[in-house]
Amino acid sequence: MPGTRKTVAKPVAKKTTARAKKAATRLDVEQAATVPLPQFLASAGTLTLGQRKLLVDQALLLLEQNYVHLPEKVAMHAVNPLQRLRVMRARMERQTAETMEAEWIFHREMSSIFHSVRDLHTNYLLPSPFAGKIAYLPFMIEKCYDTTGEHYLITSIVTGYSAPQFGSGVEVTHWNGTPIARAVALNGAQFAGSNDAANLARGLESLTLRPLVIQSPPDEDWVTLTYVGLDGSAQELREQWKVTTNLPPMTDLNAITPASAAMGLDLDSDEKARAKKSLYVRAVVSLEQGQTSAELTNPVAVGGADLATTMPGVFRAREVVTAHGTFGHLRIFTFSVTDPVAFRNEFVRLTSVLPQSGLIVDVRDNGGGHIFASEFTLQTMTPRHISPEPVQFISTPLNLRLCRRHKDNPAGIDLGPWFDSLDLATETGATFSAAKPITPEDGANDIGQTYYGPVVLVTDARVYSATDIFAAGFADHQIGKILGVDDNTGAGGANVWTHGLLATLLNEPPPADPTSPYVALPNGANMRVAIRRTLRVGELSGTPVEDLGVRPDATHKMTRADLLEGNKDLLDAAGALLAAMPIRSLGVTTSLAGTTLTVELDVDAIDRVDLYLNDRPISSEDLGAAPVGIDILDVTAGQLLRADGYFEGALVASRRVTV
Template sequence: MTEPRKTVTKKPATRRAVTRKAARAKESAQAAAVPLPQFLAGAGNLTLAQRKLLVDQSLLLLGENYVHLPLKAAMHAVNPLQRLRVLRARMERQTDATMEPEWIFHRQMSSIFHSVRDLHTNYLLPAPFAGKVAYLPFMIEKCFDTVGEHYLITRMVTGYSAPQFGPGAEVTHWNGTPIARAVALNGAVFAGSNDAANLARGLESLTLRPLVIQAPPDEDWVTLTYTGLDGSAQELREQWKVTTNLPPMTDLDAITEASAAMGLDLDSDEKSRAKKVLYVRDVVDLERGESSAALTAPVAVGAADLPTTMPGVFRARAVTTSHGTFGHLRIFTFSVTDPVAFRDEFVRLAAALPQDGLIVDVRDNGGGHIYASEFTLQTMTPRRIAPEPVQFISTALNLRICRRHKDNPSGIDLGPWFDSLDLATETGATYSAAKPITPEDGANELGQTYYGPVVLVTDARCYSATDIFAAGFADHEIGMILGVDDNTGAGGANVWTHGLLATLLNEPPPADPTSPYVALPNGANLRVAIRRTLRVGELSGTPVEDVGVRPHAIHRMTRADLLSGNADLLEAAGQMLAGMPRRRLEVSTSMAGTTLTVGLEVEGIDRVDLYLDGRPISSEDLVGVPLGIEILDVSPGQLLRADAFSGGQLIASRRVLV
């Protein structure tokens, strides 16, 4: 759960001004909301020809570009291509006068795409649905105790009230259905890759639905039965409303490094932005409406938070548990345009937190820029990072795209996959060769910067680039993983839009006159998992999709977690950190002429190897006392690297520019 946050400033007058501004923004957001029936009354003007075009282009993407189609057909016994063909055939018997209402068409298309249970592969509704979100003015989250599971109200939109209703009220029934069953039924409609992901999506979508990716609710209102804050039995009826969401960070249709390297669950990303609109307007104000924006100066959003230039991306604070004081660094999204700036802000925040242990918390993170996720791993381990490799499915259309961009260093370089796709017709290979998206040099450019033990906290809403981050964390044995669910969301792919695919065959000029991609009507779009990711390390070659990353330990969320700032979760993470080895590697240097003196102070280390510009210089066995080593013929500007070992295992590495 994300705690409510208020902007912290030094001057009381300034704080009052910010508070007044936030209040006005909240009131403005509520004023802009309209009831769902009113919104739907003006929605829907696709012609029959436009609907046929959407079906035809969906057949193209799923049949020629979709990398997971063989896996999904086998694992979930689905046939989305046949469903699209049947829908298309029935449309030939319709006219503009006899065709079904548009909401039925959207629901059929959404159902077909959801059937593959892949949050990367989506039918995106046209205007006026794009950019809108349907919501109820409260949030429900699940917790556990010795009796079983409970569903609590954890947040409310500012200004909303109901009898004995607020954080801590327990929901028992949803439209007369027991709440746990309602969540399961709702989850079955959506595209989670495993049971945990389905239930997580089902719960979240009870009260929040981005209309670009989810069909509007069937009901105009819901009836909620709950146990009030005083223990009384209560019931309320609440109407669905529709408001405008924040814009996405990246133009996913443009040919850019960011759009090509995107690993994003759009549903989670849309919901994350919508939660800011509804519940965290202070961050919206700081970002000036630009999602995940980097500020010119760090700002502390909450009283206990460290100031950050990326308040919509990070929250960092020291937390005290019965096992010690540790750093808690929450990553809300990897959806940024500058992955190096993301990595550097992570490094800065981690350095300002306690060094005895770090809790990296990626719950509810739908992913984003794959570079950002894999560039960050190096900062927590001495091991060299091997970015996860990816594969295209072998089709003639994917070959055409890779051929056009196989020698394109200034744009999207698809050369690494071209040769294997070119041979696929002869070899019968289902997939291309597996090559990484993330540049290996960038994934190892900085090296380790945090030396304490690390625990990663995950849940079933972790997806895409966040799944890749969790997989890399596990594969490189960076630390322990504590899950609040049995698995991550299991979304292992790079995702491209129909718009990006069309642009790839048209740029650089001249455009391909035989391109099969046709512009979609009314701002509709399609997304497809284009390249699947594979694990490295001990699980090398295992797909992330539908498998995900399993934690080392499970913590079921408690009432205290939902209502008191993740108190029990942080306590569990602190217990794990306290049981992990402590390492210390301090390196100091001084120059006298061309002689470099290296000072070493260590803990939990029995050997240090020194390298100068990558060449081995010295290997020293240590006995726990400070050690000085002299190195001759050293020039300023050379890079010194100290690799530390315990029992023959590399456990720490530090780089120093001489």
């Protein structure tokens, strides 16, 4: 490009205080573990031909016998992953240790086959040394819109990195000489999501960040970035890909635990979220002491305007002033936790101190996690009974073996609810098992509503898995409006298990199954598969979430102010939706004198309240503007009083009080 300056960017040296020196020492240690991509790849690759054959055989087993979406994917995307694996395996029989291709080519072909089904739950996970590593460039690019079209801006930069006229807000025009929008689309085609919006979102992320456990290393050793500098000049820099160690995951996905069995997680998004935290949010990493999504003993506030939270890697809560009023903004970065009740309780605590005039629940970029955590939280925002999404196995002999072994295992992973239908499927020819929920229905309803203001949910195309389930439940139970920055969520509807977990399930509890078809994978390699598909409830009952996702009620295109000024226009758009929704309140005060319980009701935008004592109906009161007092006889301490509020015949609020 004429008039373009080409530079190789270098870190800027800075004077340091004692605290800064300590931080710099830590950074030096991290940088020592950071190596250029070519250096990393030079030492990667120790799989034998026999080990490669084993990996292909086990991939065939998982996709043919465990993969719940296979019929749908073959039909919808016109792919045939089983035949590709069979052809690959046949060709390997004609290879020798001397003639087999380079290991990176083997990994790329395996990854391509898994990516072909466009399912971010179903992955080939690369072995050591790729596992646990990320390839990255020291900046992040995001997309925004204005009246002239779409633009791609630098929004985050690794501390200490500098280049001429480079900083937050500069616009990227070309990527390795390719117009940036085209580069994003081409990159997205390699790491396909379930829909076009997801393809583009993941294509953009992968331009600067790749978890090597799940994505093939970049083809190029370096990237040439063309951008409009801070002073408006045309600039160009060349930046080398680097490889470093990622933060560890919260859950051991191979272990037989409630968390691993109830996992609904887009591993790519989870790996990237941990990497972004490591690269750009070092304050949270320091607070968590490297334990991702850790629950702290004492609440802390990361930013000056943030509420203190015991889970700074999970939540960010603050009061926001919009053009339409003052509301609460609660960002949920992940559902990947080991304790779903602690997650729900922290959500309840944070919403209780945010404004009660309206709540913006923001799950953008959330790849999911513990399905219980997502569905336990829905009850807190609605008076309606929560029906967890039911799930189905695909009917295969191997899935039947798994369910038979764990059909009477209430203390472990209980697969009994699906056994009878799978057992009958051999005779009935049913493609899928019966649909039963993973999340316990009593746990999804055990505390009921705790937030009474209107709620807006903000989504994007990177929402996936347990977060897709959360968004579907939000819509199906009519909790509030959904505002999308894309026209769909990522459309990932499944519970996902690893090869390691499946292998363990046929060996636990003892004695181990000597005929198990699962064989230990070499060098720490692994695979994941969507094992149980999720179905919608409510008006869309029975509709799969996979590939269809959750469409928003309204959309908002991200603006420059959103990317550079804390989501300013997005929050205004959410505020406009909240301002159009009614604000209700249901105050219930009780006092017990002997066996007489006096109940005082103070309500807003509610015209009737029904009272229940230990779930038995006691009273139904039509209300006016003034507070109402009601006496209930023969009450003992410890009983549960429930007040259900109605407006024009519709249930709009519910509160529970222990006498």
